[in-house]
Amino acid sequence: MSLVGTDFKLSNGNTIPAIGYGVGTKWFKFGRDEVDTNVINALETAIKLGFAHIDGAEIYNTNEEIGAALVNSGVKRENIFITDKYFAGDASFSNRSPHSNPYEALKADLKQLKLDYVDLYLLHSSYIKKETHGFSLTEAWGYLEKLKDEGLAKNIGVSNFTVEDLKTVLDSKPKYKPEVNQIEFSAYLQDQTPGIVQYSQENGILVEAYGPLGPITKGQGGPLDPVLAKLSKKYGKTEGQILLRWVIQKGVLPLTTSSKEDRIKSFVDIFSFELTPEEVDEITTVGKQKTVRQFAKEFSKYD
Numbered sequence: 315m316s317l318v319g320t321d322f323k324l325s326n327g328n329t330i331p332a333i334g335y336g337v338g339t340k341w342f343k344f345g346r347d348e349v350d351t352n353v354i355n356a357l358e359t360a361i362k363l364g365f366a367h368i369d370g371a372e373i374y375n376t377n378e379e380i381g382a383a384l385v386n387s388g389v390k391r392e393n394i395f396i397t398d399k400y401f402a403g404d405a406s407f408s409n410r411s412p413h414s415n416p417y418e419a420l421k422a423d424l425k426q427l428k429l430d431y432v433d434l435y436l437l438h439s440s441y442i443k444k445e446t447h448g449f450s451l452t453e454a455w456g457y458l459e460k461l462k463d464e465g466l467a468k469n470i471g472v473s474n475f476t477v478e479d480l481k482t483v484l485d486s487k488p489k490y491k492p493e494v495n496q497i498e499f500s501a502y503l504q505d506q507t508p509g510i511v512q513y514s515q516e517n518g519i520l521v522e523a524y525g526p527l528g529p530i531t532k533g534q535g536g537p538l539d540p541v542l543a544k545l546s547k548k549y550g551k552t553e554g555q556i557l558l559r560w561v562i563q564k565g566v567l568p569l570t571t572s573s574k575e576d577r578i579k580s581f582v583d584i585f586s587f588e589l590t591p592e593e594v595d596e597i598t599t600v601g602k603q604k605t606v607r608q609f610a611k612e613f614s615k616y617d
């Protein structure tokens with residue numbers, strides 16, 4: 315869980331590159347089956363410019379693009395960290411992966427990725443119950459443990475889990491604990507659900523942040539504007555780099571994305587400077603004055 319160079323160390327001792335390039339959001343292509351060369355090109359650029367961590371998911375429908383970009387880039391399999399996620403469904407419980415369970419879903423994804431294993435496999439959400447899925451949340455976790463035992467997923471974790479969801483898994487005395495909880499996290503949304511960052515971190519679960527640039531993509535005109543302008547000038551870094559650096563210094567792994575070379579290049583250049591503890595606190599305190607929630611709107615009840 316600690317930052318070592320440009321990696322975070324997980325509780326199980328494995329490492330994970332400390333910033334990831336996402337192929338959801340901007341690149342999301344659920345319902346479109348043609349291969350999108352824009353996604354392949356963007357991934358190749360990201361890899362060429364230094365991203366060693368790709369964040370994918372079954373629902374993004376971009377596995378073939380990831381596989382093609384890996385081949386085109388010539389990168390060695392062991393030098394790139396690939397995450398995939400089981401499409402559990404959303405709060406309506408009315409949709410989910412077409413595969414019978416997470417074990418079968420990852421096997422199908424690996425075929426599309428043309429890979430033998432992923433580095434991290436997550437339950438994309440906790441909206442799983444026996445009545446709709448045929449297995450409970452703890453049984454779903456059991457499928458991930460089986461994938462880890464068989465070497466098809468080197469690490470396993472969860473996404474969008476609340477404290478109660480994590481307790482359900484941890485209280486079931488699992489063989490392996492979740493290594494990661496991937497949630498929306500930014501200076502303008504410091505707890506996707508009550509207490510989730512502290513609880514995850516206290517239990518040795520690395521928090522991954524999606525939507526980390528919320529304050530500049532959706533939150534302009536907010537109280538952080540002058541703080542970011544000041545720090546950007548002081549360090550000679552973009553406001554995006556300041557925000558990503560703040561995420562890392564909160565002990566959280568940022569997942570971002572971009573279609574622009576300049577931005578991609580800047581996102582991997584966040585290890586050459588460090589905010590002071592006072593500056594980290596200032597962003598934390600000022601950031602709490604505004605809420606920008608972009609995803610998982612069912613949690614808006616906590617705003």
Ligand SMILES: NC(=O)C1=CN([C@@H]2O[C@H](COP(=O)(O)OP(=O)(O)OC[C@H]3O[C@@H](n4cnc5c(N)ncnc54)[C@H](OP(=O)(O)O)[C@@H]3O)[C@@H](O)[C@H]2O)C=CC1
Nearest residue numbers: 336337338339369473524525526527528569570571572573
């Ligand atoms: N587990 C989950 O449920 C979820 C996971 N994710 C994962 O997280 C990844 C990243 O999420 P995302 O919300 O996109 O991350 P960010 O908050 O980092 O936003 C990235 C977006 O911001 C734009 N951008 C970057 N810099 C600026 C700027 N200075 N001004 C204006 N726009 C800017 C980029 O567009 P441009 O091309 O113009 O640079 C890009 O579209 C996803 O791709 C996915 O892998 C995301 C949502 C949910």
